[in-house]
Amino acid sequence: MPPPKKLRIASVAVSDFATATMPSKAGDFQIVAFKMNDGQEAAAIIAGNVENQPEVLLRVHSECFTGDVMASLRCDCRAQLELALELIAQEGTGVVIYLRQEGRGIGLLNKIKAYALQDQGRDTVDANLELGFEVDLRTYEVAAEVINHLKIKSIRLMSNNPDKRSDLLRHGIDVRQSVACITDTTAHNQHYIATKRTRCGHTL
Numbered sequence: 001m002p003p004p005k006k007l008r009i010a011s012v013a014v015s016d017f018a019t020a021t022m023p024s025k026a027g028d029f030q031i032v033a034f035k036m037n038d039g040q041e042a043a044a045i046i047a048g049n050v051e052n053q054p055e056v057l058l059r060v061h062s063e064c065f066t067g068d069v070m071a072s073l074r075c076d077c078r079a080q081l082e083l084a085l086e087l088i089a090q091e092g093t094g095v096v097i098y099l100r101q102e103g104r105g106i107g108l109l110n111k112i113k114a115y116a117l118q119d120q121g122r123d124t125v126d127a128n129l130e131l132g133f134e135v136d137l138r139t140y141e142v143a144a145e146v147i148n149h150l151k152i153k154s155i156r157l158m159s160n161n162p163d164k165r166s167d168l169l170r171h172g173i174d175v176r177q178s179v180a181c182i183t184d185t186t187a188h189n190q191h192y193i194a195t196k197r198t199r200c201g202h203t204l
Contacts, residue, residue, distance in 0.1 A: 012036045014149050027089030048093030051151045055176050057094035059084035059158040060143045062101040079183035097143045105137025123195040144171035160202040
């Protein structure tokens, strides 16, 4: 099992935000960009009216330049993002919160260094540890602040990561249910997904 992740509860608050419409392949959404009082940025892609609604279908998605933007096949990030948007569009109400936490929080440069170690045979866990990082540096206080800003009463969290649920609960979010976000495994990402399951505890 990976070493326990350090909990860093920061006093973050929304300092500025902007809203616009966002038509997409999955459907028509509203996008809200947020800036926090500590300089962090995030976005929420919203379908329907979520204010004061219970059990809103919601995914917290961490930035992945290689997967989300460049369609890399090494991970399942883009597939999970697309699935979340499709399911939310079908339901008619829901949110994807997009966090700037590239490479499980280590940044793009270090993520590519980790990729290079994976090319030599390490898995994602050992690559991060060899670079001197925790297995997963991500925290979800910004996501909790966005959920509160949107005045969502409770959520159904679309995630395979139990740490994400427990971190949101620790930040006061009422997580009523975990909803699987399972995508197809390919020859390119099968080892990555197996590592998330066996070493990170993801329900895959």
